[in-house]
Amino acid sequence: MALSARGQQWARLSSDMLIWTVIQDLWEPETNPNGYISLGVAENALMHDELTKYIHANIDLPSNGLTYGDGGKGTKKLRAAMARFLTRKLNPVTPFEPSQICITNGVTSSIDHMSSIIADPGDTFLLGQPHYGAFIPDIELRPGTKVAQVAFGDVDPLSLEAVSAYERTIESCKARKQKVAGLVLCNPHNPLGRCYPREYIIELMKVCQKHQVHLISDEIYALSVFRQSDPTDESVIPFTSLASIPTDGLIDPALTHIIYGLSKDFGANGLRLGCIVSQHNQELQTALTTVSIYSYVSSLTDSIATKLLSDDGFVDWYIEENNKRLQAQYELVVAWAEKHSIEYTRGVNAAFFLWVNLGKTHSKSVQTGKLKEKEVDSAKKLRLRRVEESANEPAEASTGVDAHNDAGSDIDTVVNDALLEQKVFLASGVQFGSEKPGWFRIVFSQNPKLLHLGLERIERALGLSE
Numbered sequence: 001m002a003l004s005a006r007g008q009q010w011a012r013l014s015s016d017m018l019i020w021t022v023i024q025d026l027w028e029p030e031t032n033p034n035g036y037i038s039l040g041v042a043e044n045a046l047m048h049d050e051l052t053k054y055i056h057a058n059i060d061l062p063s064n065g066l067t068y069g070d071g072g073k074g075t076k077k078l079r080a081a082m083a084r085f086l087t088r089k090l091n092p093v094t095p096f097e098p099s100q101i102c103i104t105n106g107v108t109s110s111i112d113h114m115s116s117i118i119a120d121p122g123d124t125f126l127l128g129q130p131h132y133g134a135f136i137p138d139i140e141l142r143p144g145t146k147v148a149q150v151a152f153g154d155v156d157p158l159s160l161e162a163v164s165a166y167e168r169t170i171e172s173c174k175a176r177k178q179k180v181a182g183l184v185l186c187n188p189h190n191p192l193g194r195c196y197p198r199e200y201i202i203e204l205m206k207v208c209q210k211h212q213v214h215l216i217s218d219e220i221y222a223l224s225v226f227r228q229s230d231p232t233d234e235s236v237i238p239f240t241s242l243a244s245i246p247t248d249g250l251i252d253p254a255l256t257h258i259i260y261g262l263s264k265d266f267g268a269n270g271l272r273l274g275c276i277v278s279q280h281n282q283e284l285q286t287a288l289t290t291v292s293i294y295s296y297v298s299s300l301t302d303s304i305a306t307k308l309l310s311d312d313g314f315v316d317w318y319i320e321e322n323n324k325r326l327q328a329q330y331e332l333v334v335a336w337a338e339k340h341s342i343e344y345t346r347g348v349n350a351a352f353f354l355w356v357n358l359g360k361t362h363s364k365s366v367q368t369g370k371l372k373e374k375e376v377d378s379a380k381k382l383r384l385r386r387v388e389e390s391a392n393e394p395a396e397a398s399t400g401v402d403a404h405n406d407a408g409s410d411i412d413t414v415v416n417d418a419l420l421e422q423k424v425f426l427a428s429g430v431q432f433g434s435e436k437p438g439w440f441r442i443v444f445s446q447n448p449k450l451l452h453l454g455l456e457r458i459e460r461a462l463g464l465s466e
């Protein structure tokens, strides 16, 4: 039975999402010794023991947990707890109110909602490169909107100089009669692990006001900031929430929105809890009331999150301890990169990623004879191109200023294949719209034993093992 064109496109995309293959075949010493080690999925396992213990000790499902509760936006208790928690942590200009918050089953759903609500099919969202890979499907797939990637060339994407590239992209969209509805910022940045300077956000607010573009700040890593400053690395920037900057004279506050969730700072991807915080846009809140039924959070998650976020003592300890552990893991992975002369981004102080140039290291190993040069098989190249083309298919109404990244260079494919051959999975820069070939994202928040094993496998893939 034929599916819709949309259904067929989704079916095609699914078969090429390697991540789902990998997570069904993960390494486990007893039961699956030949499985993959994943340092590719943005999960933080460093506090799993503590959080599961806390959940078991505190779970308390009220009898109305078996009803539809207070509606799709989350219970009143959870929205109040989230408002209080975020007010304590994000330093907003005005305290958050429960009525300004819509709870969703993960930030993924928050982004999907925002795309549908602020843009019409064919309208455009801007994403600076590189960016969290799944932003593209989250923004485009169901709402039928388009992403225009913003390229920075040799300019640091988090430097003030980069802001003008957003405005140039808006102008070229306008010249093509393409409406730019929104700009999604990820602060702290995935995959770069850095924070945007306050002045950068201010300049972006001005650009968004000038062109009447919604500014959505995905702050899902807001509390995973493990170095506030570093005398040896001046590029370390403290975190600033969009909500903490007064909008007066800069932007209509109705154009500003924050997204948050428990997946990253609490290492709890599986609980599926996110939220949209929009303080000054009542119509958006009303629209969310209508669609929130599609992102209902389970009452179990709702009640656990309410308890957790109301427990200031535990939360404050948890965040501090998590950041200590992230710092230790960060130091470990940086020392490893230094030891092997692997190029990596500086200024990392947040999230749990190191962005590394494995392409360069691989090429060096080929030149020095430590690795044999490999041909990229042309069928694979073709397959990658097809994925890209189908991802662009709904583009009929609007083509996007920059076509999404091409299928990646040979070196991306060669390194990716070499990693998979050694049964280690990393996210490739190709999925993140990296402008430069050969870059990969190492997630360093797995438990230390797994991280060591993963790094050893990367060494083998790159011809670095002694």
Ligand SMILES: Cc1ncc(COP(=O)(O)O)c(C=O)c1O
Residues within 6 Å of the ligand: 042, 105, 106, 107, 108, 109, 132, 186, 190, 218, 220, 261, 262, 263, 269, 272, 273, 274
């Ligand atoms: C920047 C960013 N936003 C959203 C998500 C998805 O979050 P959730 O698990 O809440 O859907 C991720 C997960 O990697 C992410 O890195």
